[in-house]
Amino acid sequence: MSTPALEIQPRRLRADAARNRAKVLDAARAAFAEHGTDAQMEEIARRAGVGVGTVYRHFPTKQALAEALVEERFKRTIAYTTELLEEPDPWLAIVKSFEFCATTQEQNRAWAGVLAGIAGGSGAMQPAEHQLGQLLANTERMLDRARAAGAIRPDLKPADMPPLYCGLAAVVQAGVADWRRYLELLLAGLRAPA
Amino acid sequence: MSTPALEIQPRRLRADAARNRAKVLDAARAAFAEHGTDAQMEEIARRAGVGVGTVYRHFPTKQALAEALVEERFKRTIAYTTELLEEPDPWLAIVKSFEFCATTQEQNRAWAGVLAGIAGGSGAMQPAEHQLGQLLANTERMLDRARAAGAIRPDLKPADMPPLYCGLAAVVQAGVADWRRYLELLLAGLRAPA
DNA sequence: TACAATCCGGAAGCGATCTTCCGCTTCGTC
DNA sequence: GACGAAGCGGAAGATCGCTTCCGGATTGTA
Numbered sequence: 001m002s003t004p005a006l007e008i009q010p011r012r013l014r015a016d017a018a019r020n021r022a023k024v025l026d027a028a029r030a031a032f033a034e035h036g037t038d039a040q041m042e043e044i045a046r047r048a049g050v051g052v053g054t055v056y057r058h059f060p061t062k063q064a065l066a067e068a069l070v071e072e073r074f075k076r077t078i079a080y081t082t083e084l085l086e087e088p089d090p091w092l093a094i095v096k097s098f099e100f101c102a103t104t105q106e107q108n109r110a111w112a113g114v115l116a117g118i119a120g121g122s123g124a125m126q127p128a129e130h131q132l133g134q135l136l137a138n139t140e141r142m143l144d145r146a147r148a149a150g151a152i153r154p155d156l157k158p159a160d161m162p163p164l165y166c167g168l169a170a171v172v173q174a175g176v177a178d179w180r181r182y183l184e185l186l187l188a189g190l191r192a193p194a
Numbered sequence: 195m196s197t198p199a200l201e202i203q204p205r206r207l208r209a210d211a212a213r214n215r216a217k218v219l220d221a222a223r224a225a226f227a228e229h230g231t232d233a234q235m236e237e238i239a240r241r242a243g244v245g246v247g248t249v250y251r252h253f254p255t256k257q258a259l260a261e262a263l264v265e266e267r268f269k270r271t272i273a274y275t276t277e278l279l280e281e282p283d284p285w286l287a288i289v290k291s292f293e294f295c296a297t298t299q300e301q302n303r304a305w306a307g308v309l310a311g312i313a314g315g316s317g318a319m320q321p322a323e324h325q326l327g328q329l330l331a332n333t334e335r336m337l338d339r340a341r342a343a344g345a346i347r348p349d350l351k352p353a354d355m356p357p358l359y360c361g362l363a364a365v366v367q368a369g370v371a372d373w374r375r376y377l378e379l380l381l382a383g384l385r386a387p388a
Numbered sequence: 389t390a391c392a393a394t395c396c397g398g399a400a401g402c403g404a405t406c407t408t409c410c411g412c413t414t415c416g417t418c
Numbered sequence: 419g420a421c422g423a424a425g426c427g428g429a430a431g432a433t434c435g436c437t438t439c440c441g442g443a444t445t446g447t448a
Contacts, residue, residue: 014394014445041436042398051397052437062436112364120369153382163365163376170306170364171357175314182357188347189383208415211425235406245427246407256406 021058023048028065029108036109036173037066066125070114073104074127074135081138091151093142094190098183101165105172112169119162153192164190215252217242219266222259223302230303230367231260260319264308267298268321268329275332285345287336289381295359296373299366306363313356347386358384 013021027048031039041062045052059065080100087093105111110125117123118132126132140158147154164186172179207215221241225233235256239246253259274294281287299305304319311317312326320326334352341348358380366373 016444017395020396040434045397053397053439054395056437057395060437116364116368119365122369156379160375160379163368163370163373164379166368166370167361167365167376167380170310171313171361174310174357174360175316176357176360179357181354182361185350185354185358185383186361186380187383189379189381194388208424210414214426234404239427247409247427248425250407251425254407 017057020048020050020054023050024055024058024065025068028069032066032069032110033108037113063125066110069108070110070125070127071131073108073111073114074131077104078131078134078138081135081142085138085141085145090142090146090149094146094152095183095187097139097142098165098168098187101168102172102179102183105169109173112166112173115162115166115169119166150192152190156190211251214242214244214248217244218249218252218259219262222263226260226263226304227302231307257319260304263302264304264319264321265325267302267305267308268325271298272325272328272332275329275336279332279335279339284336284340284343288340288346288384291333291336292359292362292377292381295362296366296377299363303367306360306367309356309360309363313360344386346384350384 024044027044027046028039030047031044041052041055044065045055048055055065059068077100081097084093084097087096101111101115114123114125114127117126136158139161143152143156143158143161146152147156168179168183168186171182176182218238221238222233224241225238235246235249238259239249242249249259253262271294275291278287278290281290295305295309307317308319308321311320330352333355337346337350337352337355340346341350362373362377362380365376370376
């Protein structure tokens with residue numbers, strides 16, 4: 001986020017263009033947070049204080065704009081799950097990963113759709129292949145650590161996880177205020193049997 | 195489904211009209227099952243073998259048509275949960291209620307949206323108030339029975355349930371083929387601690 | 389300052405859907 | 419079988435939201 005992207009941006013943006021691009025991304029983030037995929041291009045432009053034409057100058061389609069935001073979220077998610085591998089308590093790492101998922105959904109109402117695509121195997125807004133692979137690898141390591149510590153039921157597989165995240169995101173998306181209670185029940189099912 | 199609806203239909207429908215109404219409902223059921231809320235009126239008309247005008251003669255808006263289907267599902271759900279109160283094994287009753295939820299979602303891709311509305315308190319396609327009350331009452335009795343039998347964790351409240359159904363429906367909607375595995379993990383969290 | 393490349397704004401174009409409208413058809417009855 | 423009421427079909431209307439287009443403004447450089 002600090003230096004790269006030179007392969008994608010062959011030439012330097014003019015100062016005003018760079019400024020506007022950032023404003024568009026901010027506005028889009030807010031609009032998607034509020035309305036999910038139904039956010040409208042014109043509203044995004046208005047929030048950014050630019051014309052729709054400017055939005056389209058930076059992102060060729062609405063889909064591309066949405067994907068840029070998803071990729072952003074995905075990077076943060078991968079970064080966070082990587083951090084979690086350092087968490088001393090492997091069970092707590094799992095708990096935190098679910099909480100992160102829920103708050104991400106709160107910040108971007110399109111997130112549940114992305115997770116649904118991952119869990120279900122299809123989905124209109126898939127992240128890049130290698131990113132997805134990295135996230136799944138982190139998940140696997142997280143489970144391995146917890147299993148080794150005897151914190152989770154031994155038969156819990158990596159493939160079990162995406163649906164669990166997907167369900168949680170859906171509950172948050174539905175507007176369940178007390179999603180932590182839902183999470184508590186969910187986690188109880190993952191614990192190692194006493 | 196066999197005799198009622200006389201309060202809603204003040205005058206008797208002409209034979210062909212009644213036939214078409216049924217065809218429209220069948221077609222709509224199929225279309226909504228496949229495409230959820232995105233099902234198109236013209237496709238419904240085509241499937242029913244009638245013109246769009248005929249669809250609108252029977253249901254003033256797409257929303258009304260969708261609501262008719264939801265109400266239908268809701269009646270079946272209430273009927274089924276009422277049956278379940280007779281189930282000798284209270285734990286099995288709970289399991290079956292979740293399975294019923296999942297298969298309902300498989301048969302109508304708009305179901306998850308309805309449950310989301312119930313769980314979250316808002317939602318565009320709410321069922322009638324008294325129907326909802328009846329369903330929640332059944333849920334409560336179901337839990338009471340299971341709690342009395344020591345089959346579930348004692349702190350499980352009726353209000354915990356809608357999000358659980360909502361999450362399951364979302365997972366099924368996402369296209370997770372092995373939703374039974376998800377359900378298994380979920381149920382493990384509801385069991386009474388050993 | 390002058391010039392050219394770059395960028396901006398927002399009106400207009402366009403496709404997709406829901407909904408209306410009305411002349412024609414079918415049904416039920418006398 | 420004749421008549422009026424009820425129902426039907428599907429083209430046209432209305433709307434909505436994404437996308438394009440281009441004259442004019444801005445930026446960076448000579």
